[in-house]
Amino acid sequence: MISDEVLDRVAHGAYHAPHDVLGLHEERDAADRTFWAVRARRPLAETVTAVFTDGDRVPLTHVRSGVWEGRRDGRPGPYVLQTTYPDGPGFASDDPYRHLPTLGELDLHLIGEGRHERLWDVLGAHVREHGGTDGTSFAVWAPDAQAVRVVGDFNSWDGAGHAMRSLGSSGVWELFIPDIGVGTVYKYEILTPESRWILKADPMARRAETPPATGSVVTASAYRWNDDDWMAARASAPPVSRPMSAYELHVGSWRPGLGYRDLVDPLIAHVRELGFTHVEFLPLSEHPFGGSWGYQVSGYYAPTSRFGSPDDLRYLIDRLHQAGIGVIMDWVPGHFPKDDFALGRFDGRPLYEHPDPRRGEHKDWGTFIFDYGRNEVRNFLVANALYWLDEFHVDGLRVDAVASMLYLDYSRNDGEWEPNIHGGRENLEAIRFLQETNATAYRLHPGIAMIAEESTSYPGVTAPTSAGGLGFGFKWNMGWMNDSLVYIERDPLYRSHHAGDLSFSFVYAFSENFILPISHDEVVHGKGSLLAKMPGDHWQKLANMRAFLAYMWAHPGKQLLFMGQEFGQLSEWSEDRSLDWWLLDQPSHRQLQQFVAALNARYLEHPPLWARDHDAAAFTRLGAPVWDPNVLAFSREDGDGGMLVAVCNFAGTVLDGVELDFPRPGLWHEVLNSDASAYGGSGVGNLGAVTADANGRARLVLPPLGVLWLVPD
Structure with missing residues (x-):
C-alpha cells in the first residue's frame, strides 16, 4: 500500500526514507497472514530475483518506475538480487537497503x-x-x-x-x-x-x-605506530617545564617535490643537525588553493593529498618521534572558504557557518565563520582537534587567528557587528568553544601543547578554564615579535634612543605562557626575510642576525623560527619555490646555520633557559652600576642552583671595560659568544671567562653586535 508518489520519489533517489520502502519488510495480506515483502530498485531490468542464503528464490515483479516487489512466506534472512537486462549480462549484488543503520x-x-x-x-x-x-x-x-x-x-x-x-x-x-x-x-x-x-x-x-x-x-588505516616511548615520555610532564624550540616549515616549499615519506630522512637530518626540539607544520588539512598555505581548509579531517596518503603522514610523524622530535600542526577553526564543493551552505542553507552575516562572514578574507553556538558545529571542531591528536599523534595544535574568533567586532566597522547578550564585543560562543576544546584535549592527551596565535591583550589566554581562562598551554608573543623587529631593523647608531622597544617585553613576559615567534608571517608580503631586515653590510647583517637570535633564545619563553632563517635566506619566502639552499655553499651562511645549531645545543644543556620559563622569580634584569641603552643584560635561574646570564650589545662597536653586577661572585664561563670567529664574527670576547668580585661585579669586553651567555663555575 505504497503511494505512486512515494514510489516515484524512491525511484529517483529523492525520498528521505528509502529503507522504509526498499529492502525486506514484514507485512500482512488481506487474510491477515504475515509475509515478507522484498522490494528493490532496478530500472530497465528484465528480471529481478531475490536469492536467499537458505536457497529460496523469490521472483520480483515490476511495480512502478523501476521498483520491483516480491513475497517470501518463510523467515527473514540475507539475500542477494540477481538481475538480468535485455541484450546484456545478468549479475548478482547485495542490496544496500536490507541493512540496518551503522549508527546507534x-x-x-x-x-x-x-x-x-x-x-x-x-x-x-x-x-x-x-x-x-x-x-x-x-x-x-x-x-x-x-x-x-x-x-x-x-x-x-x-x-x-x-x-x-x-x-x-x-x-x-x-x-x-x-x-x-x-x-x-x-x-x-x-x-x-x-x-x-x-x-x-x-x-x-x-x-x-x-x-x-x-x-x-574512502580510506582505511593499516598503520602500526612505533612511538610508544615518545608518547609515554610526553605524558610525563607538561611542555611548559620542558625545552621547546620549534622549526616552522611549509612542506610544499621546504624541498619541493618531496612527499610525506620522502621528507622523513632529509627533514630529520636537518632538524637534528640544528638541534630543534619540535617541527611545526603549516596546516596539513586539505585545502583547495595552494597559495593559502593551508589556512583556508576544505577538508578538516583529511591530510592534504598533495604529499601522499594519511598513512604516509603517520609514518612521517612516527619517524620524527622516534628521532626525538615533537610535531606541532597549525589548526584553523576560525574560518573556512566559500568553495561550492565544501562546507559553505552545505545543505543549501547556512549550516556550519553562522546564518547572520554579521557573525558568519569574514569580509577581509572572503570566508565563512563557524557557528560556534550550534552543538553539532562545535562538536565537529572539538572532535577535529582530538582527531589530529589521537589518529596522528601530533604533540600540539597551534590555533590560527584566535583574536578573530574572540571579538565580534574584529575587522568590522560600526553597524557591521552585533553585540553579545551582555552588550559586549566578546564572542561568548567562540570563547566557550575554545575552552571546551582545550579542556578536552588536555584531559584526553596529557603532555600536548595547545597554542594560541592571539594578537590582543585578551586576559587569561593560558589561564586554566577552571579559573575562567581560555585554557591554552601557550600563546604566541606577538608584542615581543613586533617590538623586537622594529628595534633590530634600526641602524645601531640610533638604537640607544629606542631601548624600550627591546626591554618592554619584560614588563609582561610572565603574564602568559609565551612562545616567541619569528614565523612565516614575518617573511612574506613585502616584509623580506629576517636577514634582509637587518641594517648594514652583509657582515653586519649576519652579526645582527646572530645577536638577535641569541637574545631571542635567552629571552623568557619558548622559541619558533621559520624555515630558511636558520641559514640566512636572502629572498622573501614564496610557497611557489624552494628555499635558497644554495646559500649553504657560502661560508658565512653555513656559519650562521652552525650558530643556530650551537644556540639550540647550549639551550638544551642549560635548564635556566627553559625550566622556569614563565616564572618571574627566576628572571632578573641586570644593568647596575650603569645602564647602557645599547646593552641588555639579564639572568635566568632553574630552581636547582643553575644560572645563566645573557649580555647583549646591540651597538655597532666594541664596548670594553663594561661593569656589570652578576648574581654571584666567582668565575663565569662564556658558553656562547655570537661574535666568535667560528660563526663568522670578529672574535672579540673575554678569553672564555670573566671573574666577578666578592660583590658580584665584573668587567667585560662586549663584542660589536654581539651576545654573550655566561654560566657560573
Whole structure:
C-alpha cells in the first residue's frame, strides 16, 4: 500500500526514507497472514530475483518506475538480487537497503548534544563488515536536506540508486553500500529545501583527491605506530617545564617535490643537525588553493593529498618521534572558504557557518565563520582537534587567528557587528568553544601543547578554564615579535634612543605562557626575510642576525623560527619555490646555520633557559652600576642552583671595560659568544671567562653586535 508518489520519489533517489520502502519488510495480506515483502530498485531490468542464503528464490515483479516487489512466506534472512537486462549480462549484488543503520541511538544522542568525542568514527565513510557483507558505510549531517544520495565512480556519479536514509531529528543521513572499499571516490548529492540538487565533498572525509580535484576518497588505516616511548615520555610532564624550540616549515616549499615519506630522512637530518626540539607544520588539512598555505581548509579531517596518503603522514610523524622530535600542526577553526564543493551552505542553507552575516562572514578574507553556538558545529571542531591528536599523534595544535574568533567586532566597522547578550564585543560562543576544546584535549592527551596565535591583550589566554581562562598551554608573543623587529631593523647608531622597544617585553613576559615567534608571517608580503631586515653590510647583517637570535633564545619563553632563517635566506619566502639552499655553499651562511645549531645545543644543556620559563622569580634584569641603552643584560635561574646570564650589545662597536653586577661572585664561563670567529664574527670576547668580585661585579669586553651567555663555575 505504497503511494505512486512515494514510489516515484524512491525511484529517483529523492525520498528521505528509502529503507522504509526498499529492502525486506514484514507485512500482512488481506487474510491477515504475515509475509515478507522484498522490494528493490532496478530500472530497465528484465528480471529481478531475490536469492536467499537458505536457497529460496523469490521472483520480483515490476511495480512502478523501476521498483520491483516480491513475497517470501518463510523467515527473514540475507539475500542477494540477481538481475538480468535485455541484450546484456545478468549479475548478482547485495542490496544496500536490507541493512540496518551503522549508527546507534547513543551516537545520535551525543551528536545532538555536541559531545561525541570520536565523531570521526561514526560520520564519514568507513570500510567495514556489516550484515555479513563487506562494504562501506556513509553518514553525513545535513538537517535541512530533503534527500541525500551518495555518488561516485562506483555508480557512474548517478546517485538515484544510492539514496541515504534520514535518521530523524538528528539531521544525520546514513547508507551502507556493499562491495565498495578503499580508494572509492565519492561525494554527497543533496536536495536542498528549495528542491535544488547540489554536490558536496564529505565534511568528515579522511582522505580527499589531490587538488584541483575535489572528491572525497574512502580510506582505511593499516598503520602500526612505533612511538610508544615518545608518547609515554610526553605524558610525563607538561611542555611548559620542558625545552621547546620549534622549526616552522611549509612542506610544499621546504624541498619541493618531496612527499610525506620522502621528507622523513632529509627533514630529520636537518632538524637534528640544528638541534630543534619540535617541527611545526603549516596546516596539513586539505585545502583547495595552494597559495593559502593551508589556512583556508576544505577538508578538516583529511591530510592534504598533495604529499601522499594519511598513512604516509603517520609514518612521517612516527619517524620524527622516534628521532626525538615533537610535531606541532597549525589548526584553523576560525574560518573556512566559500568553495561550492565544501562546507559553505552545505545543505543549501547556512549550516556550519553562522546564518547572520554579521557573525558568519569574514569580509577581509572572503570566508565563512563557524557557528560556534550550534552543538553539532562545535562538536565537529572539538572532535577535529582530538582527531589530529589521537589518529596522528601530533604533540600540539597551534590555533590560527584566535583574536578573530574572540571579538565580534574584529575587522568590522560600526553597524557591521552585533553585540553579545551582555552588550559586549566578546564572542561568548567562540570563547566557550575554545575552552571546551582545550579542556578536552588536555584531559584526553596529557603532555600536548595547545597554542594560541592571539594578537590582543585578551586576559587569561593560558589561564586554566577552571579559573575562567581560555585554557591554552601557550600563546604566541606577538608584542615581543613586533617590538623586537622594529628595534633590530634600526641602524645601531640610533638604537640607544629606542631601548624600550627591546626591554618592554619584560614588563609582561610572565603574564602568559609565551612562545616567541619569528614565523612565516614575518617573511612574506613585502616584509623580506629576517636577514634582509637587518641594517648594514652583509657582515653586519649576519652579526645582527646572530645577536638577535641569541637574545631571542635567552629571552623568557619558548622559541619558533621559520624555515630558511636558520641559514640566512636572502629572498622573501614564496610557497611557489624552494628555499635558497644554495646559500649553504657560502661560508658565512653555513656559519650562521652552525650558530643556530650551537644556540639550540647550549639551550638544551642549560635548564635556566627553559625550566622556569614563565616564572618571574627566576628572571632578573641586570644593568647596575650603569645602564647602557645599547646593552641588555639579564639572568635566568632553574630552581636547582643553575644560572645563566645573557649580555647583549646591540651597538655597532666594541664596548670594553663594561661593569656589570652578576648574581654571584666567582668565575663565569662564556658558553656562547655570537661574535666568535667560528660563526663568522670578529672574535672579540673575554678569553672564555670573566671573574666577578666578592660583590658580584665584573668587567667585560662586549663584542660589536654581539651576545654573550655566561654560566657560573
